[in-house]
Amino acid sequence: GIQVEQSPPDLILQEGANSTLRCNFSDSVNNLQWFHQNPWGQLINLFYIPSGTKQNGRLSATTVATERYSLLYISSSQTTDSGVYFCASLRGNMLTFGGGTRLMVKP
Amino acid sequence: DVKVTQSSRYLVKRTGEKVFLECVQDMDHENMFWYRQDPGLGLRLIYFSYDVKMKEKGDIPEGYSVSREKKERFSLILESASTNQTSMYLCASSPTSGRTLLAKNIQYFGAGTRLSVL
Numbered sequence: 001g002i003q004v005e006q007s008p009p010d011l012i013l014q015e016g017a018n019s020t021l022r023c024n025f026s027d028s029v030n031n032l033q034w035f036h037q038n039p040w041g042q043l044i045n046l047f048y049i050p051s052g053t054k055q056n057g058r059l060s061a062t063t064v065a066t067e068r069y070s071l072l073y074i075s076s077s078q079t080t081d082s083g084v085y086f087c088a089s090l091r092g093n094m095l096t097f098g099g100g101t102r103l104m105v106k107p
Numbered sequence: 108d109v110k111v112t113q114s115s116r117y118l119v120k121r122t123g124e125k126v127f128l129e130c131v132q133d134m135d136h137e138n139m140f141w142y143r144q145d146p147g148l149g150l151r152l153i154y155f156s157y158d159v160k161m162k163e164k165g166d167i168p169e170g171y172s173v174s175r176e177k178k179e180r181f182s183l184i185l186e187s188a189s190t191n192q193t194s195m196y197l198c199a200s201s202p203t204s205g206r207t208l209l210a211k212n213i214q215y216f217g218a219g220t221r222l223s224v225l
Contacts, residue, residue: 001166006149009147041197041218088149093138094152094165095152096152098149099147100147
């Protein structure tokens with residue numbers, strides 16, 4: 001099956017800093033999704049991005065399908081950005097998740 | 108808004124007990140999923156169901172079973188709980204049909220059940 005790897009596994013930022021999270025996948029995928037899990041465990045879909053670039057406020061994501069990676073950019077980070085970020089690829093109806101990047105934003 | 112509700116946020120059970128985790132969604136979604144989440148491993152699919160009484164194994168079905176008697180409810184069953192099943196369990200649902208490909212591919216998650224097996 002498809003392997004999904006994320007880096008870095010842990011990240012600590014000072015409020016206001018920018019960061020880039022990376023997701024590599026082992027095979028061509030027809031879609032890629034990014035999720036944020038808040039400290040209370042709730043998982044929210046951020047982006048559905050099979051290719052190209054999308055932006056939503058301070059967050060943006062880019063997927064280069066031909067090179068099998070996706071990047072999530074967080075600009076001007078805030079403490080509310082803390083949590084775990086997952087990327088996942090969809091095969092049929094099933095998602096394969098990466099191991100996640102745990103982000104802590106300090107005030 | 109889609110709502111996926113898991114019956115318990117925290118559960119503590121003893122080894123060998125039969126454990127039921129319940130999940131209810133209110134959006135008439137065809138697909139429902141059970142995942143477990145462990146540090147560094149992300150979410151791994153245990154089982155999913157694409158219709159009432161229909162189920163398919165995910166990546167790690169061993170030690171688990173599921174039940175879907177009604178469209179809105181999907182239950183995960185640990186027949187005889189073991190300590191290695193201590194984990195966070197997440198339920199999700201998604202539609203089969205949708206106006207766009209995006210609408211069909213979005214999974215909506217519950218808040219999770221943290222299960223400890225002692």
